[in-house]
Amino acid sequence: MKKMAFHLKSKCNLLFIMLICTLLMIPVCATAKTPKNIFLFIGDGMGFPQKTAAEQYSKSPLMIDTLPYQGVTTTPASNRFITGSAAAATAMACGKKTSIGRIAMDADMTPLVTIAEMAKERGMKVGIVSSVSIDHATPAAFYAHVPSRSQYYDIDIALAKSGFDYFAGGGLKDPANKKGNATNFEGDAMELILKNGYKVVRTRDEFNALSPEAGKVLAINGWLQDSGALPYDMDRTESDISLAEFTDKGIELLENDNGFFMMVEGGKIDWACHANDAAAAIKDTLAFDKAVEKAYAFYKKHPEDTLIIVTGDHECGGMSIGFAGTQYETYFDVLKHQKISFTQFDQTIIKSLKEKTETPAFDSLKSVITENFGLAFTGDEKNTLLLKPHEVAQLEAAFVKTMKGDTEGSNDPETYLLYGGYEPLTVSITHILNQKAGIAWTSYNHTGVPIATSAVGIGAESYQGAYDNTDIALKLMDIMGIKAAPVYAVN
Template identity: 60%
Template sequence: MSKKWFKGKNFFILFFIFCFVFTTLSIVEAKRVKYIFLFIGDGMAFPQRVAAEQYLGKKLLMNTFPAQGMTTTYAANRFITGSAAAATALACGIKTNIGMIGITPDGRIVKSIAEMAKEKGMKVGIISSVSLDHATPAGFYAHVKKRNQYYDIAVQLAKSNFDFFGGGGLKDTLNKKKNSVNFQGDALKIIRDSGYQIIKDKQMFLKLKKGNGKVVVINPWLQDAAAEPYSIDQTDKDISLAELTEKAIEILDNRHGFFIMVEGGKIDWACHANDAVTAIKDTIALDEAIKVAYNFYKQHPKDTLIVVTGDHETGGLTLGFAGTKYATYFDILHRQNLSFRRFTDEFVKKMKTSKKFTFEDVMPLISKYFGLQFTGSADNPLLLKPYEVVELVNAFAMTMKNNIDEHDPATYLLYGGYDPLTVTITHILNNKAGIGWTSYKHTAVPVPTSAIGVNAGIFNGYYDNTDIAKKIMRCLGIKPKVYFVEKQGEKIKLVANW
């Protein structure tokens, strides 16, 4: 080849080819990692992370990680994804339809990265602040056509042989909802018979040590839908995500390593209800769990990878509101001291059963638990404006009705199917802080993915949520492709291979 070829433009062409090949090889030949943490903030995208930082007045640990990527989330059959399809993408590396867990759209069963890690001899832990049979945790051990097959998912939990489950409870262990056609008896008994201890007491949880065997830890208080209470409502009697993560590390650490998935599941639920403070508190709780993993990473920097992502954004959270223009007042959010759920459960239900309850009776509660003021100085950002008081009065009247038409478009836009008074309170408080919402459902905006540790660099860039599973496969020392489970003794042919 002529020396002239290496001059000018040709030299740069060769240089870029070299860089591309080097980068590709470095990704394909990623070092096998002994300890892998995957943190998933359900409903957590850029706005949720930034709102939490503004609330705290400092950086979240997850936002300081050296590798920062942006991840698309769409499902196989819908642009705006659901948690089941998103969990399948993150766990198995494939796109599937809304509501499906661990299977392809045509029903073929796909192995998850957690199942692959277990086959590699690693210990596996699954942690979530929602029920352990919910879509995201189930995506790592279950394979069902519909996410509401809670009984089937619980049975598959027992058969997973994973080492540690912790967080919320199980929603339908007796198949009362008749979502399964293969009832095999009490799922809790099946779990125990599979060698698991079921722990529902915090003191017993704290006494757990390595060598205790397989365990399912369920928080003593399940606030709603078999989930842990929101972080803002938790007390010392509850088991936090950070405590669950710390205990999982203690129990699972071994010479073969571990894979631990931790989900902050109620970020999503709070955003569905447009309760920014509750969502922020649960985002902070997830970051506290990440700190536990980070401390472990500092002790094992050459063997550990931490990845943080979200399955989708929820609520269309916007940092900026027309009513405050360029101003924000995040400090006023500290005046809220309970979740929308607790306010509804403890106060609204009492209102609805009392015929004598008036709006004047509600006003002190709104001020006490959310900080909104009905009288005071005009320059107080918490002072309610006349039109906001009218909104609250109308919402209270709607709350006291027993026949709300949630299918009415105008009513849905105002309240989203939640208690009218409660959601109006959080809307007003959020708007005063400079926060807006566009939806009571998920949105399709990309989510941030952050990483630190071994191979963290491969999580930089812009990629799909299925790529996260593929990248973790590389870190497990596994060729990234779709791995199907054997069915009736016959291996199902691969439909994709990256």
Template identity: 50%
Template structure:
């Protein structure tokens, strides 16, 4: 072998080694881009709706359809289709973050908003926390389109924040709020802010800063109803908020209270203009109720999410050749499944229809009981009428009572005084033990199971309708969704 041949051989080895090292260092990036064509040369979408059901995997969607069918018909095999599950183009997306196969919402939201992977907990920045990633919403604004961000959780939460903020951690709520006030986006709506004056409540109010930047901040029904297309920049907060500055779960919503569909409809009215618009709408509490393994609350929030999507479909009917609607989730939460050992091949979804309040509202009853009755006098018999009236739980077995007694005893200990028992964590997560046990028993009798109080790493369905929607068929990564939308919208990073 001559010197030249040896040099080429050595070079080839070096190149091969570098390639292996790169693949090892960035395995997920390789997976995310392999063999996927996101190219688009058709007509650009003028109106883009991006609906994200936080925590909404295939089991949640399927459960909502079965539940809807139960409400619509006495035929136990009737399945009620949702507005988005009949979309003509459907695909599946992988959800892993840059550093783990089980993502959380900041990393997933960043991927969906920017087309770039990042590590868990990072919002709108790369994994090094040094590069701010441009989002499709920011690009749409630069193009001259109006932009709206809607969510039924706090608007500074991970998923909505991923479309306008760039922070090394999703927990920088005040800084995320500042990004909102300075974004120049036209419409923010839904929940409030978690830290509008900073973690120590000593900073200038984000609400005041937003007003100084031209936003009309409204939080009453009358003010919301009076908003018009003449209001160029709006921050609309639900008149009634629940825990963590979020809108109430739909199961807890009072008559006449504003809904996610109302905020979506109003957004369409305010954003519609000759240059087009981009609107992201998040059903954020699907995730929260799935974390708590509360199936009845979860499916009702999916139906409310579907109502919001139906508002977009009404608009689409008027502009079918200019509109794109995408519906997906950022990850699955809870490891929900349809099927439980005790029910084998049967399901009984009519049972969860008897639940009339969320775990969150039930927790309040437990707290009051703990403070007034206390551990010494706690008795499951006090709860049996409540479980019958508010959960329809009348067929309670001896095994159920054993579980309920153990959970009630655990709930009689103040949360701050509870020991970090790994067995307790497996049974109840960080949730109220009695509440979780009640929903578990009810869910299991309906034929629904759960595996975790966290997220899972399963693939998530994608539903698409409108201009360019054929691109969303197939199996691809969550980053590809962003790239497809940006190409169809005619924007580039």
């Protein structure tokens, strides 16, 4: 009897151990509760160096980096290691790798359902916000399905038909199909947007007056500085609406009993880095972080119902915090001498120079360069950003190139390495200023380094650790109670 009792006890213990092991092997759902309100912030071109530079410049941590869950995300496209914004946004919106240029389609051009469309299908309100044109690659990947990101008319038509509740930030690049590349011309996209019930506002007063009773909204900033985008934050005037304000208004308009999904893109971080303008990139990174602060303020009021995810699509420019000329030293305060972005300098100073009937002398520009960038041609090296003889020579050579109209149109590899297709004088000025700050660049394009992802709220713990950019969407599907797998659209 004792022997039988021993065997029974042993079997019971074994069964108990097996049960515990089985339970331990069962995948635990990321969250026992589905968040009602979801924010996905994407800093276009925002890698670790961009965030570090912004923190050092502002002398305080970014809100992004104080969120409790931090991860590292890889970014390759399906056909290239260094990704582009369309492929990266599609990965984050749909959970599927795709080729460069595809918008919410896989590499074989089969449409994919986006996480925003899934949210809308579940009865949530949906908002799409960007500091660049609202039909640019990143925002488009959440509501359009086209083989090429350059199909702006088709993207604009998709916006009109999306039924999403709030579009805000930049404008539309080709609503009338002036490029003539429409898959199927359906009339002016802006007219269709209005016909489909969207209230379109273009001034601060109209924007401020918006309330939830307005219904579906397309809010466009009054001044679109370049390519349908908001001005760089350092160029913004009082009449311009900031990314943070667009985000805050989105919260006001989208909040409802069924919850909402809002994607917010800081798109001009990328553009500034393409041009190697550190000051403009830093200011737009800080503006992006202020938009995150608006979401975090909402989260603090609704911690049991909200999820915030902040990521980037790729690094841009190969920004280096460290320059050979300053060795181990950095001088971020040097960048505070820059008053306007490279674009604003091009559109005002360079444009006026080129419109003159006679080519001006370089000497006539010296005071303008000093005024806008702090670079001094004379003075005390201890008290000014005194240019060295080789730097002055560099600027003079670039000035000659600019006045000849030399940009990327030249196939000369040396010219491209020096100026990257931007105005030679402008990019030479920012290069010299950045180097004096201890910042250097390796590229005028994207790089393949991993980027940071951070999160707070319901299900946020899923975003710690290391994972691919497709997991941004797949993890979110799981948190929302949706099968975590790419979904192909049904025609």
